[in-house]
Amino acid sequence: MASKQGLLLALLAASVAVGCLLPAASAATSVEYCNKGKNYPVKVSGVEIVPDPVVPGQLATFNISAFTDKTIEKGKLVIDVKYWIFHVHSETHDICGETTCPASGKFVLAHQQTLPSFTPPGSYTITMTMLGDNDKELSCISFGFSIGFVASS
Numbered sequence: 001m002a003s004k005q006g007l008l009l010a011l012l013a014a015s016v017a018v019g020c021l022l023p024a025a026s027a028a029t030s031v032e033y034c035n036k037g038k039n040y041p042v043k044v045s046g047v048e049i050v051p052d053p054v055v056p057g058q059l060a061t062f063n064i065s066a067f068t069d070k071t072i073e074k075g076k077l078v079i080d081v082k083y084w085i086f087h088v089h090s091e092t093h094d095i096c097g098e099t100t101c102p103a104s105g106k107f108v109l110a111h112q113q114t115l116p117s118f119t120p121p122g123s124y125t126i127t128m129t130m131l132g133d134n135d136k137e138l139s140c141i142s143f144g145f146s147i148g149f150v151a152s153s
């Protein structure tokens with residue numbers, strides 16, 4: 001069975017191999033809805049990532065600016081991180097732990113996470129799905145972020 005480190009090393013090798021094909025990371029983060037034709041109850045206007053690029057082993061903040069004409073009293077935030085085509089990380093959070101509930105009108109989802117220090121540098125894609133009561137989909141967005149090299153201390 002491959003260890004997580006082994007998988008990430010393989011990914012790092014793949015990243016070096018395909019590195020010359022990947023476009024340079026751009027500073028602006030553009031957000032896309034998972035289903036562009038869908039009218040999600042929660043609209044997302046932007047994402048702020050600090051620091052950008054994200055530094056492995058250090059706390060990163062993903063602040064998502066959102067708007068809804070509903071009232072969110074409870075729900076879940078499901079996070080999936082992909083590296084190229086590989087699924088590397090997934091976690092589920094209580095929405096009310098990342099914003100103040102009840103949330104309505106304009107609100108910010110402040111998601112913080114620390115990626116392990118062995119996470120290889122490169123371009124990643126994060127997908128965030130917001131689920132409300134009865135797991136009804138409130139929104140689903142995806143955006144890219146980059147991971148830089150581990151900061152030398």
Ligand SMILES: *[C@@H]1O[C@H](CO)[C@@H](O)[C@H](O)[C@H]1NC(C)=O
Binds near residue numbers: 048
């Ligand atoms: C993210 O949002 C929270 C809550 O609004 C705010 O306190 C924090 O300063 C924001 N962080 C960044 C890096 O913008």
